[in-house]
Amino acid sequence: xxxxxxxxxxxxxxxxxxxxxxxxxxxxxxxxxxxxxxxxxxxxxxxxxxxxxxxxxxxxxxxxxxxxxxxxxxxxxxxxxxxxxxxxxxxxxxxxxxxxxxxxxxxxxxxxxxxxxxxxxxxxxxxxxxxxxxxxxxxxxxxxxxxxxxxxxxxxxxxxxxxxxxxxxxxxxxxxxxxxxxxxxxxxxxxxxxxxxxxxxxxxxxxxxxxxxxxxxxxxxx
Numbered sequence: 330x331x332x333x334x335x336x337x338x339x340x341x342x343x344x345x346x347x348x349x350x351x352x353x354x355x356x357x358x359x360x361x362x363x364x365x366x367x368x369x370x371x372x373x374x375x376x377x378x379x380x381x382x383x384x385x386x387x388x389x390x391x392x393x394x395x396x397x398x399x400x401x402x403x404x405x406x407x408x409x410x411x412x413x414x415x416x417x418x419x420x421x422x423x424x425x426x427x428x429x430x431x432x433x434x435x436x437x438x439x440x441x442x443x444x445x446x447x448x449x450x451x452x453x454x455x456x457x458x459x460x461x462x463x464x465x466x467x468x469x470x471x472x473x474x475x476x477x478x479x480x481x482x483x484x485x486x487x488x489x490x491x492x493x494x495x496x497x498x499x500x501x502x503x504x505x506x507x508x509x510x511x512x513x514x515x516x517x518x519x520x521x522x523x524x525x526x527x528x529x530x531x532x533x534x535x536x537x538x539x540x541x542x543x544x545x546x547x548x549x550x551x
Contacts, residue, residue: 333362333385333437340383340409341468342461346454354454358439371428371436372413378424380438381462382413387434390513393426402517404472405508411465417441480519485528488518493538497547504546 334351337343343351354360362385365371371389372378389406403426406412416424418441444458479491492514496505507514515522532538539546 333435336385336409337383337437340411341465342381342383342411342458344461344464345457350454354458357455358443358458360437360439363436363438365430365434365436367430367432367434369430369434371430371434372424372426374424374427376424377421378413378416379441380413381411381417381441381444383437384408384410384412385435385437387430387432388508389434389436390429390431391426392429392516400516401519402509402513404476404517405513407508411462414441414462414466415469485518485520485525486532488520489525489528489532492518493545493547496545503548504544507543507545510543 334348334355337351338346338348346354363371365387371382374393384406386408388408389412391403391406391412393401393403395401406428412428413424415421444455444462475495479488479495482488482491493507496507497503499505509517511526512522515525518525529538529540533540536548538548
């Protein structure tokens with residue numbers, strides 16, 4: 330478990346906490362590791378979750394399937410991201426979405442009950458972790474607000490424009506890599522894949538962008 334400390338220390342959840350303190354807190358918070366193969370479900374809709382999770386290796390998708398098997402992607406989970414915190418409280422309802430591994434992955438979980446209870450070991454950094462959790466929830470709310478803004482657009486081009494602009498801003502560069510392949514991007518934007526691919530080609534031909542697989546470069550109107 331200790332070889333994941335280098336990953337954990339760079340997560341928002343353990344921001345401001347040193348490696349030695351993280352090592353002592355791993356026992357305090359009952360940290361456990363779980364391995365998943367590509368295609369495995371980490372969580373399924375309807376399950377009750379009482380742990381908070383951090384992705385230590387691999388990649389995950391948070392998704393929802395309707396009755397007829399149509400997939401909608403809510404978000405992706407990258408290494409270092411926290412997930413499941415919205416369902417981890419004792420009286421929380423069941424998970425609404427599936428969490429699926431898109432690569433062989435390792436997930437670290439810890440007991441939310443120990444996090445919210447006064448530490449018997451008088452852990453000096455316990456309060457900092459709670460503050461970091463609140464900040465993480467705030468970041469998730471902003472992300473969901475951005476997705477609502479994207480999904481509220483009427484046309485496929487408008488959705489692509491908003492999404493790609495946000496990714497460029499996040500990367501701090503007109504060139505960036507998105508975490509989705511074409512089908513996943515279509516499922517995230519809730520559009521038809523063929524129509525989306527056609528629109529991307531039109532945007533390229535209009536001089537708005539260039540792309541290769543999941544790498545994009547946005548071009549200025551000049």
